Amino acid sequence: MITTTHNRETISMQSLKNDLLLKALRGEKVSRPPVWMMRQAGRYLPEYQELRAKYDFFTRVQTPELAAAITIQPVDIIDTDAAILFSDILVVPQAMGLTVEMIEGRGPVLPKTIKSFEDVNALVVEEAASQLQYVYNAIKVTKQQLNNRVPLIGFAGxxxxxxxxxxxxxxxxxxxxxxxxxxxxxELAHALLQKITDVTIAYLKQQIVAGADCVQLFDSWAGVWDKQDFLTYAHPYNKQIVEAVKNDAPFTLFAKGVWHSLVEMQDTGANALGLDWANTAAFARGLTGNNITLQGNYDPAKLMQSPEKITKDVHQMINDFGVQRYIVNLGHGITPQIPVSHARAFIDAVKSWKE
Structure with missing residues (x-):
């Protein structure tokens, strides 16, 4: 039985057949960069579409065996260096007491929104993470079925x-x-942000206890702020989460559109920073002093190009970022129209790269 985080991580690293991702996150030397894709377990895969036709979205998310099957699909089909749990960032608002509906063609809808202190005070906080046991069960099932092939990434919004x-x-x-x-x-805004932060810390810690080898925080809408407001309304809460969780497992912080605050994000102590495609390797490396692992940042739309062009682009991207302290990924999630063969070309390009 594993009784400590340290022992858990050591055993996980020793037993993984492919631990490139964890090595890159820890700044250890690798022979090539690891590669995975945000939203890799999803709509571009025909196998996913088959399950989507049978089960509604939250049935897929809340059924551990279905979530595990979807999580593992891209590992089997396009041979990624990591699996990322199939779930959704909005399970946290659900656990806090809000209704979340997934409507075809519209995306997520929350019928009741937060408008007042009364609404904030009515939110579930202390018990919220325990409402997400189905996520932890999905992690356990996924880890068992992966059989130590690759690391499993947990995440939160x-x-x-x-x-x-x-x-x-x-x-x-x-x-x-x-x-x-x-x-x-x-004051109302900060009260709500703090409650979400408290739940998210507990949630990520429970994912790690359940078996997630590393975790990522997605701040997809951070780019709507200028620097001052990002550092007021987004960054302090992200920093709280990183600082609370980073000693439990390697941590990647991804804030889309926040090129201006890479130094501040680096100072959180995260193991890696995710980059969107609007950034450049030279700019990001220059700001961070090549002292942190960077992840990204291929534009998902470019996956519509020919496999030959994808391969050329990826090889150049690796040359630009460098092999060490680098994780090859997209600048945001893969989109539904991407051919599977093109997604596979992206993965294969990394594996065929040579200095």
Whole structure:
């Protein structure tokens, strides 16, 4: 029986057949960079579409055997160096007491949104993480079925990104309601952000206990802020989470569109920073002093190019970032229209790279 985090990580590293990702996250020397893709367990795979036709979204998420099967699909089909758990960032607002609906063609909808201190005070906090046992069960089933082939990545949505959905009630290009709440009722905004942060810390820690080898925090909507407001409404809460969890497992912080605050994000102590495609290797390496692992940052739309062009691009991307302290990935999630053969070309390009 594994009784400590340290022992758990040591045993995991020793037993994994492919531990490139964990080595890169820890800054250890690798023969080539590891590669995986955000949203790799998803709609571009015909095998996923078959399960999607049989089961609604939250049935897939809340049934450990289905979540595990979907998680493992890209490892089997395109041979990624890691699996990332099939789940959704909005399971946290659900666990906090809000209704979340997935509507075909519209995406997530939250019928009741947060508007007042009364709404914030009504949220479940202390017991919320325990409401997500189905996620932890999915991790356990996935780890068993992976049989130590590759690491399993757990994840959560960042407080600001979850705040956006909890205030707006649906997707948005500008998140005006969420930003307005911050500007007009900052005390209310910070109260909500802190509660999301507290739940997220407990949630990620439980994912690690269940068997996640490393975790990633997704702040998909951080880029709607300028630097000052990012450092006011998003970064402090991300930092709290990183600092609370980083000693339990390697931690990747991904804040899309926040090129201006790489130094501040590096100072959280995260093992790696995710980059979107608007950044460049030279800029990111220059700001961070080549002292942290970087992950990214191929534009998912470029996966519509020919496999030959994808291979050329990926080889150049590795040359630009360097082999060490680098994880090959996309600048955001893979999109549904990408041919599986092109996704496989992206993975194969990394494995065929030579100095």
């Amino acid at each position: 960042a407080p600001w990104t979850l705040f956006c959905y909890m205030v707006e009630g649906k997707g948005s290009k500008t998140w005006d309601k969420a930003k307005t709440l911050c500007y007009t009722q900052p």
